Amino acid sequence: MTDFKGELAALCAAFLWAVSSLVYGRLGQRISPLELNLLKGTVAIALLIFTLLLSRDFLPAITPTALSLLLLSGVVGIGLGDTAFFTxxxxxxxxxxxxxxxxxxxxxxxxxxxxxxxxxSILAWCGILLTVLGVAWVVTEKVPSSSGPTHLLRGIGFGMLAAIALASGAVLSRAVFATTNISSLWAALLRLSGGVLILLPWLWLRQKQSRSQLETLPSIPVIGSIFFAAFAGTYLGIWLQQTAIKFTAAGIALTLTNTSPLFVLPLAVCLGERVSLRASLGVVIALSGIAVLFYLR
Structure with missing residues (x-):
């Protein structure tokens, strides 16, 4: 009997990441990307440790190489990738x-x-081309409320950097999962730890160079928003992603978890943003490319 548990988990993860991304976008107006990444990583680590203690999931024997790869995966995929994504x-x-x-x-x-x-296969490379074309179709759209070409080019650059960093982190993690029996929760905790640890000296150097310190602590509403976004987008998102991979094919799970843009469109409309037909078509083209890449290769 097919209950579509994995598919539903993947779609829920995509929805939660879409919601949390909207929250992070608003928080970015008050908190720098570096500080925001550090705060959400710290919250998610605390939640993961609490979950591991409740589940009595102890760290299995792991080689120094595998441990180093997981930490490096976090440094690249979370420390660098998420900071670039927030930018x-x-x-x-x-x-x-x-x-x-x-x-x-x-x-x-x-x-x-x-x-x-x-x-x-050839079909896989066609999927790559479709995805790139879909992204290019949307990010080159002229939006009246945009910040101008300087911000557009800066955003595209950091978006590309984020995608490359996230992909590199995923490949490093895959290498570890292929050779160890470490649980997904422990892998997530180690990756997040690596990402947060690299942010600490990075933030210290930035503040030292700018000779500035945090003037005030975040307000209670801002702290609540950070906790909600970290809980939904990082903690629950990781758990649902691993559930999807467990109960359905990895290609299907990864394709469905990348449907976040489809959820952002109606959410953006609810927030008063006008979504053009071109943006909608670009999303469809990009997601079609991902579907080709993972379903038909």
Whole structure:
């Protein structure tokens, strides 16, 4: 009997990431991307540790190499990738920034081809082309309320950086899962720890160079928003993603978790943002490319 548990979990993860991205986009007006990434990572780590203690899930034996790869995966994918994504959010808005993130799956396939010798079919490369075209179609759209070409180019650059960093982190994690029996919760905790640890000296150097310190602590509403976004987008998002991979094929799970832009469109309309036909078509083209890449390769 098919209950579509994995598919539903993947769609729920995509919805939660879409909602949290809108929250992060508003928080980015008050908190820098670096500080926001550090705060949400700290909250998610605390929630993961609490869950591990409740489930009595103890860390299995793991080699130093595997441990280093997981930490490096967090440094690249979370420390660098999420900070770049939050910067793209500030420049492009949630709709465009999430669509830029749809580049991560095809970039992952390219990196796997180079470093893991995973060959791709012609249909897979067609999927990559469709995804790139869909992203280009939307991010080059002229929006009257946009911040101008300088912010657009900056957002595209950080969006590309985020996609490459997220893809690199995913390949590093996949290498560890292939050789160890570590649980998804422990892998998530180690990756988040690596991402947060690299942010601490990064933030210290930035504040030292600018000779500035945080003038005031975040207000209670801002702290509540950070906790909600970290709980929904990072903690629950990781759990639902792993549930999807457990109960359905990885390609299907990854495709469905990248449907966040589809959820952002109605959410953006509810927030008063006008979504053009061109933006909608770009989302469809990009997601069609991802579907081709993972279903038909």
């Amino acid at each position: 793209a959010l500030n420049c492009l808005g949630a709709r465009r920034a999430l669509l830029m993130e749809t580049l991560a799956p095809p970039i992952t396939a390219i990196l796997a081809l180079i470093f893991l010798q995973e060959e791709l």
